[in-house]
Structures are given as structure tokens and as C-alpha cells.
Amino acid sequence: MTSPASTDSVPPQLSAGPRPAPGPAADEGLARRLRALACTAPLHDLDARKANLAGEYTVYGMAEIALAAIDLVTLNMDFDTGADHDQIVARLIPRIAAQAPRRPVAEHERVARWVLENLINVGSVDRGFRAVYGTFAPDGSYVRRDYDFKLIEEVPGYGGSVYLRTTDEAVNVLVGALDTDVTSAQIAAEVKLEVLISRGRLADAQLAAEQARYRTVQYSETLRRALDATRRNVRAVDWLQAVPDMIAEALDHVADRYRHENAILTNIRKARDESEDPEHKRRAAELVDIVKDCIRRHTQLQSRLLEAGPLFRAEQDRQAFATPMTTSGIDLYGHLVAPVLPLPVEQALRVTDAFFARGTGLRTPVAVRVGDLVDLLLTPPLEREHLGAEMPEPDLIATPDDSRFSEEQLASARELLDLPADAPRRLSGLLAEARRRDPELPYLVALLAVHAASPPVGTAYRQGEEKLLFAVDDGTELDDPEFGGADLIVGTALLDAAGMAADRTEAA
Amino acid sequence: MTEHVEWSEAEATAAPAHAPVTPADAADAARLVAFGLQPKLQPARDQEYTELLRRYREDPPFARLADAVAAGLGLVVLEVSPRAGMAVTAAEDSVFAVRMGDYARRASADSGDRFLHGLAHLAVAALAFPRPEDLADDGYIGRVSVNGVDAFVRQACRRLEERAGDQGENTDPATDAPGLEAAWRIWARRSSTGATKDARRLAGSTTGIVGKAAAFLTDSGFLQRTGDDAGGTYRTTARYQLQVRDMAGSAAMAELLELGVVPVTDGTATLMPTEDTDDLELAAEAGLPFHS
Numbered sequence: 001m002t003s004p005a006s007t008d009s010v011p012p013q014l015s016a017g018p019r020p021a022p023g024p025a026a027d028e029g030l031a032r033r034l035r036a037l038a039c040t041a042p043l044h045d046l047d048a049r050k051a052n053l054a055g056e057y058t059v060y061g062m063a064e065i066a067l068a069a070i071d072l073v074t075l076n077m078d079f080d081t082g083a084d085h086d087q088i089v090a091r092l093i094p095r096i097a098a099q100a101p102r103r104p105v106a107e108h109e110r111v112a113r114w115v116l117e118n119l120i121n122v123g124s125v126d127r128g129f130r131a132v133y134g135t136f137a138p139d140g141s142y143v144r145r146d147y148d149f150k151l152i153e154e155v156p157g158y159g160g161s162v163y164l165r166t167t168d169e170a171v172n173v174l175v176g177a178l179d180t181d182v183t184s185a186q187i188a189a190e191v192k193l194e195v196l197i198s199r200g201r202l203a204d205a206q207l208a209a210e211q212a213r214y215r216t217v218q219y220s221e222t223l224r225r226a227l228d229a230t231r232r233n234v235r236a237v238d239w240l241q242a243v244p245d246m247i248a249e250a251l252d253h254v255a256d257r258y259r260h261e262n263a264i265l266t267n268i269r270k271a272r273d274e275s276e277d278p279e280h281k282r283r284a285a286e287l288v289d290i291v292k293d294c295i296r297r298h299t300q301l302q303s304r305l306l307e308a309g310p311l312f313r314a315e316q317d318r319q320a321f322a323t324p325m326t327t328s329g330i331d332l333y334g335h336l337v338a339p340v341l342p343l344p345v346e347q348a349l350r351v352t353d354a355f356f357a358r359g360t361g362l363r364t365p366v367a368v369r370v371g372d373l374v375d376l377l378l379t380p381p382l383e384r385e386h387l388g389a390e391m392p393e394p395d396l397i398a399t400p401d402d403s404r405f406s407e408e409q410l411a412s413a414r415e416l417l418d419l420p421a422d423a424p425r426r427l428s429g430l431l432a433e434a435r436r437r438d439p440e441l442p443y444l445v446a447l448l449a450v451h452a453a454s455p456p457v458g459t460a461y462r463q464g465e466e467k468l469l470f471a472v473d474d475g476t477e478l479d480d481p482e483f484g485g486a487d488l489i490v491g492t493a494l495l496d497a498a499g500m501a502a503d504r505t506e507a508a
Numbered sequence: 509m510t511e512h513v514e515w516s517e518a519e520a521t522a523a524p525a526h527a528p529v530t531p532a533d534a535a536d537a538a539r540l541v542a543f544g545l546q547p548k549l550q551p552a553r554d555q556e557y558t559e560l561l562r563r564y565r566e567d568p569p570f571a572r573l574a575d576a577v578a579a580g581l582g583l584v585v586l587e588v589s590p591r592a593g594m595a596v597t598a599a600e601d602s603v604f605a606v607r608m609g610d611y612a613r614r615a616s617a618d619s620g621d622r623f624l625h626g627l628a629h630l631a632v633a634a635l636a637f638p639r640p641e642d643l644a645d646d647g648y649i650g651r652v653s654v655n656g657v658d659a660f661v662r663q664a665c666r667r668l669e670e671r672a673g674d675q676g677e678n679t680d681p682a683t684d685a686p687g688l689e690a691a692w693r694i695w696a697r698r699s700s701t702g703a704t705k706d707a708r709r710l711a712g713s714t715t716g717i718v719g720k721a722a723a724f725l726t727d728s729g730f731l732q733r734t735g736d737d738a739g740g741t742y743r744t745t746a747r748y749q750l751q752v753r754d755m756a757g758s759a760a761m762a763e764l765l766e767l768g769v770v771p772v773t774d775g776t777a778t779l780m781p782t783e784d785t786d787d788l789e790l791a792a793e794a795g796l797p798f799h800s
Binding site: 031085120122125126127128132133143144145146147148150153154155156162330331332333335336337338339340341342343344345346347348349350351352353354355356357358359360361362363364365 | 545547583596597598600602603604605606608611619620622623625626627629630631633634637638639640643655658661664665668680681682683684686687688689690691692693694695697698699700701702703712713715724725728729730738739747751752753755756757758759760761762763764766767
């Protein structure tokens with residue numbers, strides 16, 4: 001679907017024979033459905049075009065991958081940013097690998113990138129799609145129209161990075177509820193979920209919960225836009241009534257959803273704990289995660305709503321206390337931007353051209369002398385200093401070594417405690433052996449052993465350690481001239497480093 | 509020669525009110541205009557510039573001479589003051605004028621791109637001076653960010669889209685008449701950003717177009733870059749305010765009036781903000797400085 005491919009497709013044939021109820025009223029529904037249909041075209045197009053790729057790619061279900069990609073982007077869209085490009089590719093790969101397990105991973109990644117780039121439609125300057133359809137104008141004439149849409153769009157993130165977001169069109173295509181009201185669809189999805197859970201049909205419940213989450217995401221998107229608009233325009237909105245009403249309404253909505261989703265959560269938790277079937281348990285656990293995610297998103301929305309008030313007041317203050325000026329100037333937005341935008345582009349161009357011609361300032365023309373030009377062209381390119389500036393020699397001050405134990409002692413203690421995994425030892429024996437080596441060493445060994453009583457499992461897990469020293473108290477008293485307490489059993493536990501590494505990447 | 513020295517001495521003490529013009533005066537006047545042609549030069553940073561500005565204001569014949577030099581070169585003098593310096597701008601068809609074709613190559617071929625570049629400049633100004641008071645107040649310094657400008661235009665486009673949707677209008681343009689497409693759709697349709705191979709801003713995206721406008725205005729001495737947040741943040745200079753207020757705004761307004769878009773009552777007072785500008789949806793105070 002690079003370039004407006006669907007432009008070539010034949011528009012719906014309506015003109016032949018008696019026209020079915022001509023006029024805009026009958027056509028409006030048709031136009032809406034045609035547009036909805038157009039949104040699915042890029043997905044079909046992927047499967048149609050995969051044969052043209054260099055290589056044998058027909059084994060891959062491209063439409064399936066595309067839908068999975070849209071799912072992933074939608075679910076990873078946060079309130080502020082969007083989904084990370086590489087992350088989406090990484091998460092798509094398992095599904096692609098499942099479609100063709102014998103192919104190399106590099107190919108899987110290429111397929112993932114190809115699908116994602118085609119959903120963005122990187123090849124076109126608008127990075128979107130265009131479909132052509134026909135309608136009857138009010139005067140009965142047949143008009144062909146362009147419908148422009150995007151499925152995944154790229155938005156600027158923090159620090160110049162680019163994030164992905166699914167558009168409303170994509171979300172609508174995805175959930176299959178075309179042209180529906182956001183609020184009512186969310187309520188419907190939640191009611192459906194409750195009924196399903198009460199009847200114990202968890203498989204369907206999960207589907208409904210996922211749909212509810214899509215709706216939740218879409219809802220917060222809508223509100224984010226509304227808040228952005230209110231932040232930009234203090235006077236344009238009625239701060240006395242409309243804005244507080246809007247915020248109160250949204251807060252009510254969040255509270256309502258929160259209550260509702262907590263109720264659902266309790267229900268599913270109960271279902272999860274009571275269920276005997278492990279498959280049911282797993283499903284319910286997944287469902288709990290989804291609903292938790294919904295709640296998290298609502299909480300995020302709520303904190304945004306609470307911030308809006310103070311911001312409004314600050315802006316209000318800034319303007320209200322400014323010295324009133326005699327205004328005799330142009331209101332750039334009201335007099336220029338707002339009237340220009342609805343104009344046909346042919347006319348709008350005259351206004352923007354006029355502004356550009358007189359608003360860009362001046363440029364002193366460059367006069368080139370042939371002599372300079374020859375010199376310039378013959379000068380060898382400047383060698384870049386790739387090593388950079390010389391670093392000053394750092395002025396180091398030796399810190400006094402005030403350690404209680406020396407490095408050698410630590411090495412000796414480590415060696416002593418480097419026990420085979422199948423042969424743990426008593427602390428008393430270790431202390432006696434340490435005393436024979438060095439009278440100071442028992443203190444260090446005792447210290448390490450006490451630390452091992454509460455081994456740093458989390459750190460070892462994160463760092464992928466292969467073994468871990470541990471100590472257990474079995475109630476035996478320590479019989480030692482210098483130390484008292486329990487005669488700990490000290491041993492080494494082997495850790496499954498490879499398994500942990502796999503877990504970590506999954507969790508990441 | 510002797511005469512010349514004599515005049516220089518006279519000038520140093522106190523310029524006579526009705527003295528004939530000498531080549532030295534003409535050289536000084538041209539020198540002042542030359543300073544004005546370096547828009548990024550701050551008057552306070554250059555003693556000679558400051559001195560010539562003082563002379564312009566205290567010596568009316570010299571001022572007339574400098575104005576004549578500027579006019580002869582095809583320049584319009586906007587203001588001569590210590591804060592803005594010798595603020596000159598290019599008259600129409602002057603060699604100093606910026607042409608859209610030189611500004612952006614695609615713009616000369618594609619009317620959509622041409623519009624986007626023009627609108628970007630208009631939107632930067634609209635966001636830099638959100639209220640009519642801001643444009644009138646000489647002490648006002650506007651602040652804009654690249655992403656903020658894009659978001660602001662997109663918001664306005666979205667309002668129009670919603671309004672069209674509410675009225676049941678079909679805004680999809682006819683296939684064979686691209687010139688009749690509503691202007692806001694061009695911006696709404698263009699992606700706001702895009703990943704590129706070398707991690708630079710995608711030139712054809714709307715943030716790319718706004719970024720280009722901001723960088724160009726910075727080179728014109730109209731904006732000063734203050735940070736890298738939100739795609740680049742900038743603050744306005746006195747020159748930019750003058751340029752927008754006295755040149756660009758009125759020129760664009762005149763064009764709009766010619767299209768018959770703004771109802772004309774008596775031909776002069778239409779630029780006055782009226783009470784019912786609130787009807788224009790996003791209204792007068794659109795686009796306050798961005799906080800995020």
C-alpha cells in the first residue's frame with residue numbers, strides 16, 4: 001500500500017441502471033461504510049503484495065501480523081507518548097516466528113519491519129493512505145472523493161524521539177465497531193463482561209475485557225486532546241461553568257469506571273481463586289491483569305484532570321493582572337489563522353503566500369567570485385579531529401586505606417567459603433579452619449556467613465549469578481571461643497542462570 | 509579635501525541643521541543600512557552601530573539620508589531604535605526578498621507544500637503573539653516551541669473537522685479538483701513526524717516544516733533559540749514583532765479581505781478586534797506559551 005494504491009481501484013459502480021435512492025441522505029451511510037471498508041484495504045493489500053517481495057514470503061500471514069501490530073501499538077500507547085518502534089518489532093517476532101519457525105530470525109525481523117512500515121506507509125509523503133469513492137452531490141451529480149486516513153501514525157516524543165500511535169480509524173477497524181460512540185461502547189463492553197463472568201464464560205470474558213481496554217485507551221485519547229485544547233485557550237473556554245463542569249464530569253466518569261472495574265476485579269479474583277480448572281485460573285489471571293491496566297489508565301487520566309485546575313488559574317492570573325493595553329492591532333489567530341483554515345487551498349494559498357513574502361525578513365544575496373569559487377573547490381576537505389580535545393591529566397589524591405580486612409584476607413575467606421554445592425559445612429568448622437590460617441580471618445568469615453543468612457537473591461537474579469552463598473540456622477548452638485549464637489549451616493546454591501536470563505528478557 | 513575635514517569636525521561637535529550632504533554623510537548612512545542588513549547583530553554590542561543609531565534619531569537630515577539609501581536599495585525601514593536597531597525589511601521584488609522557491613524546493617512544484625510552509629510561518633507568529641495586545645506591546649516577548657506550533661494547528665484543524673462532522677458535511681475533496689480541498693485538511697493529513705534513517709527530523713512532516721520555519725526566522729534575527737525541548741524552543745525579538753505587526757499581518761489581512769472573507773464595514777477599522785471574535789472557536793487568546 002505504498003503510494004495511493006487504492007486510487008487505481010475501481011470505485012463503486014452506482015451509476016448503471018436506475019439509481020438507488022439518489023441524494024445525500026441515502027449516500028451518507030454508504031459513504032461511511034465505504035470509508036470503513038477502505039480502512040481494511042491496507043491489510044488485504046499486504047497479503048496481496050507479499051508475493052512481490054524478493055524472497056519466499058508467502059508462508060507469512062501478513063494481515064494477521066498487521067492486526068497483531070495494531071493491537072500491540074494500541075495496548076502500548078501511554079497517555080503522553082506512544083509505543084516504541086523497536087519494542088513493537090520485538091514483540092511481533094514471536095508470532096512471525098511461529099508462522100515460519102525454520103526461517104532465520106533476521107527474516108522474521110524483516111517481515112515485522114516491512115509490515116509496520118507499510119502500516120505507517122513510509123513511502124508516501126503524507127505517511128497515510130488514500131482511497132477514492134463516489135457519492136451523489138445534493139444536485140444529483142456524481143462526485144468522486146478522496147478519503148485520506150492513517151492506521152499507525154508517528155508522533156514526536158520526549159527528546160526528539162518518535163513514537164507510534166494507532167489512529168481512531170485503526171482502533172475502530174480493530175474492534176470492529178465502526179462509527180460508534182466512545183462512551184456507550186465502553187459501557188456496553190463492561191456490561192457484557194459482567195454478564196459473561198457471572199455465567200462463568202471466561203474465554204469470552206477475556207475478549208470483552210480486551211475490548212473494554214481498547215475503549216479505555218480511546219477514551220483517554222479523546223480527553224487528552226480536550227485537555228490540550230483547554231490548556232492552550234484560557235479565554236476561549238468558559239472557565240466559570242463549562243470547564244469546571246467538563247472536569248467534574250470527567251472525574252465522575254473516572255470514579256464511576258474505577259468503582260465498576262474494581263467490582264469486576266473482585267469478581268474475577270473470586271473466579272480465579274475458586275476455579276478448579278487450571279486453564280480457567282490462567283484466563284482469570286490474565287483478565288485480572290487487563291482490568292488492572294484499565295484502572296491504571298483511569299488513575300493516570302484522573303491525575304491529569306486534577307492538574308488542569310491549577311494550570312488554568314495560573315494562566316488566568318497571568319492575564320488578568322496584566323496592564324490593560326489599548327489594542328489596535330491584528331489578532332493573528334482570530335483574523336488570520338482561523339479564517340484561512342476553512343478556505344479552499346487555492347484561496348488560502350494567496351493569504352499564506354502574502355504572509356510568507358513579508359514575514360520572513362530579508363536575505364542578503366550571495367555574490368560569488370570565480371576566484372573564491374576555484375579556491376573553495378580546490379581546498380581539500382577539513383580532516384575531522386575524531387579523537388576530540390586532549391583530556392587534562394586528572395589530579396588524583398590517594399585516599400588512606402582504612403579497611404578492616406585486607407584484599408588477601410577477603411580472597412582467603414572467599415576461597416574458604418567456596419564450598420561445593422553438594423557439601424555444605426558448619427560455621428564452627430569454617431571458623432576453626434580460618435583461625436588456623438590467620439587469627440583475624442574468623443571475623444570476616446563470621447561476617448560473610450551472617451550475611452549469607454539473608455542471601456541477596458534479587459541482586460543475584462538481576463545480575464545473572466550462577467551460584468549464591470546461603471546460611472541456615474537449624475537450632476544448633478555455636479561452640480566457639482570468640483563467637484556465640486547459632487552454628488549456621490553454610491552452603492552454596494546453584495542458580496539457573498540461563499533460565500533467569502530468559503525470564504528477564506520476557507519481563508522486559 | 510580640506511572641506512571634507514572641515515565637515516567632519518563640524519559633525520563631531522554638533523551637526524548643523526541645514527548643512528549640505530557630504531560623501532562622508534552618505535557613507536555613514538549607508539553604513540547604518542548595512543548594519544540593518546545584519547539582523548542578528550545586537551545594537552548594544554557594537555559601539556559604531558549605537559553611535560549611528562543615535563545620530564539617526566538626533567539628526568533629521570541624516571535620518572532622511574539613511575531612509576533614502578534604504579529605499580534606493582529596495583528596503584523598507586520599520587523602526588530605528590536602540591532595541592530593534594535599524595530594522596529594515598525587503599520590499600516586494602527587492603533583491604533582498606525571500607522567495608518561496610528558494611526557501612523550499614518542493615514548494616514551487618506542489619501547492620500543498622507551498623501552503624504548509626506559508627501556514628507554518630503564520631502559525632509561528634500567531635502562537636508567538638497570541639493576543640492582539642501582545643503584538644501591540646513593545647515589551648512583549650513571545651515564546652514558541654516547534655511541537656507546540658504543530659499541536660496548535662492540529663487542534664484548530666481538529667475543531668474544523670469536528671464542526672464539519674457535526675454539520676454532516678462530507679469534507680473529502682473531489683478527486684479531480686485538489687485546489688478546492690479545504691486548507692485545514694492538508695495539514696491534518698500530513699504526518700506530524702516520522703522516523704528517518706539518520707535520526708534527523710523528517711523534512712516533509714509538519715514538525716519538520718515548522719522546524720524549518722523557526723530555524724529560518726532565527727537566521728533572519730526574528731527568533732532566538734532558547735532550548736531543545738519540544739522540538740526546539742524559541743523567543744521572539746523586537747524585529748519579529750515589528751515585521752509581523754507592520755508588514756506580514758497587514759499584507760495577509762489585505763489578501764484575505766480581497767477574497768471577501770472578512771466582512772468589511774468601513775475599510776479601516778476591520779483590524780480592530782471585536783467582541784464577537786469568540787465566535788471563531790479557538791478565539792483571540794489562542795495559543796498561550798506551552799508548559800510541556
